[in-house]
Amino acid sequence: MKYANKYFTAAALAFTVSLGAQLKSTISANKEAKSQIINKNIYGHFAEHLGRGIYDGIFVGENSTIPNTKGVRNDIIKALKDLSIPNLRWPGGCFADTYHWKDGIGPKKERPTIVNRWWGGNTEDNSFGTHDFLDLAKELGAEPYLAGNLGSGEVKELSDWVAYVNGVTKNPMSDLRKKNGQDKPWNVKYWGVGNEMWGCGGNMTPEFYANLYRQYSTFMTDWNNSDKLFRIASGANIDDYHWTEVMMRDIPRGLIEGVALHSYSFSNWEKKGDAVDFSEDEYFATMKSALRMDELIQKHSAIMDKYDPEKKTALIVDEWGGWYEVEKGTNPGFLYQQNTMRDAMIAGVTLNIFNQHSDRVRMANLAQTVNVLQAVILTKGEKMLLTPTYHVMNLYKAHQDAQLIPLNIDSPNYSNKTETLKAVSGSASEKNGVTTISLVNIDSKNSVEASIDLKDFKSKNFTAKIISSNKINDHNSFDKPELIVPKDFKNIKKEKDALKLTLPPFSVVVLTSN
Structure with a gap:
């Protein structure tokens, strides 16, 4: 009914x-x-290779009849510029730990196709890769936040990606970048060292991952960029406080700048309910879940304070938002859902919580930008609309880099x-x-x-x-x-x-x- x-x-x-x-x-x-400064990066976003988030969402290709710049929809570029998004996380998510970045560089016709094993099992042609994403971030005036592959990758693969993107001195990776048309380095600051390592990133224990993180983090740096990278450890799932304890206890401060936290709002995780046709009970339960973010931040922060009383290591909530059942008739692996006034409530209360805890929370990423979960933009062919969540974030953008009262x-x-x-x-x-x-x-x-x-x-x-x-x-x-x-x-x-x-x-x- x-x-x-x-x-x-x-x-x-x-x-x-x-x-x-x-x-x-x-x-x-x-x-x-x-009081402290509310870091603008709290108002960040997340664009994963998931459903119609990238392909048929942000990216339609240069030959599309939809007006675009290098294949990216012009109306989306304008909307995200108007939103003043400070950073954008890519390529995942779970997708990151099956993504091999070299598949997405070079001539597009020569790039291999892959199967997105996590999200719908659809085939992707890698036409949206590192250059495409970093060009988009530059166009938006947003800091790129790259998520590295620890789940199925190797240390050298992530180390090479850093050298390809940021290398100044002559090396094989900077030479390859120049060959592919980008002479100057992009100087990407924010790097996720794996994603959800407790789950889709490899089902690891925190102790095992902490040692793996130390290895990867060490080889991401060299004498030129060791003080320029902001490395973010895959953090806890909701209230896994032991995970945060291990990250802060076992990883030296010189190898880590941020610890992530993932927490979504829902009425019931096992039966998430409809995005539009929800009851009063479901609405109340979702608000209870959203407001719990305050408790989670306080408890994770208390653990971080034990090891880092000066708060040098940031808490990065790089996945948050409402999660419901997919819209009827859509691919269940695409996570496409509508966006109601309930989502406006989630956005408003969550951002208020982040602002109040901005001494420790210095980046957050709404999941996700276009056509996925609590999106700020939905598209249908040539049509595009801005969701209630978009409008909340647009009004709240005045808090970016402002002094908290x-x-x-x-x-x-x-x-x-x-x-x-x-x-x-x-x-x-x-x-x-x-x-x-x-x-x-x-x-x-x-x-x-x-x-x-x-x-x-x-x-x-x-x-x-x-x-x-x-x-x-x-x-x-x-x-x-x-x-x-x-x-x-x-x-x-x-x-x-x-x-x-x-x-x-x-x-x-x-x-x-x-």
């Missing part, structure tokens, strides 16, 4: 907004908490049966004299009257944008690509030293000082 749940109808929304007047939230700057948030509870969650989350920052405050109300039924104490904010006057809709299942479709877009938010007023506003159910509001 499809859910035409009473909570999700427009009539119910109109009724419950009036009830929401009973719920209140007070927000103020926390002068006692430590720690917040105290007194939030009402969002209740479902016997469980409760905090309804309101937020983060604030200041950059170039402009203050940005991002607020999320995840309550699917009730609005919240929020009062922001402005006494400790430099800025006193704000305008606001809102992302909301009539039903929490609402989404942008190719027939209605702009059903959900940011709109001016007028339900805001200033009273003495306080800013008063009403947050509708399941909404994201971003305030900007003027």
